[in-house]
Amino acid sequence: MTKKNIDQIKLISERKKPFEACGFILKKNKKYLTVECENVSDNQETNFEISNKEYLFAFKNYEIISIFHSHVLGDETFSKEDLGISDELDIPMIVYSLKTNNINFYNPSKKRHNKINSFFQKEKAVVV
Numbered sequence: 001m002t003k004k005n006i007d008q009i010k011l012i013s014e015r016k017k018p019f020e021a022c023g024f025i026l027k028k029n030k031k032y033l034t035v036e037c038e039n040v041s042d043n044q045e046t047n048f049e050i051s052n053k054e055y056l057f058a059f060k061n062y063e064i065i066s067i068f069h070s071h072v073l074g075d076e077t078f079s080k081e082d083l084g085i086s087d088e089l090d091i092p093m094i095v096y097s098l099k100t101n102n103i104n105f106y107n108p109s110k111k112r113h114n115k116i117n118s119f120f121q122k123e124k125a126v127v128v
């Protein structure tokens with residue numbers, strides 16, 4: 001994952017305001033892609049939900065590096081639901097708060113995602 005991915009998450013999140021944006025950081029052929037998904041939640045101002053169809057497509061065709069979403073009204077603190085999704089799927093979670101402009105990162109399985117961890121340790125300026 002590169003800083004470009006983080007910048008793209010910020011752009012996508014700004015565009016989606018006042019609704020929460022969501023999507024994936026995907027990897028294929030050593031390239032990292034930022035892919036926006038449709039937020040299918042009934043309450044898009046405060047929640048996000050990615051359809052099973054989009055999860056399945058990502059699982060089948062790419063390595064899923066992270067799920068991302070934005071918080072429009074809240075800060076970058078993860079909700080219990082956010083952490084639950086990340087733990088259940090064993091996929092790291094990124095959240096961007098439009099209120100504080102901060103990015104937060106959660107890693108449910110440090111062993112499996114060493115590379116991502118080391119990236120974020122190097123790029124401390126990006127992750128607050």
Ligand SMILES: [Zn+2]
Binds near residue numbers: 071078082
């Ligand atoms: Zn959230």
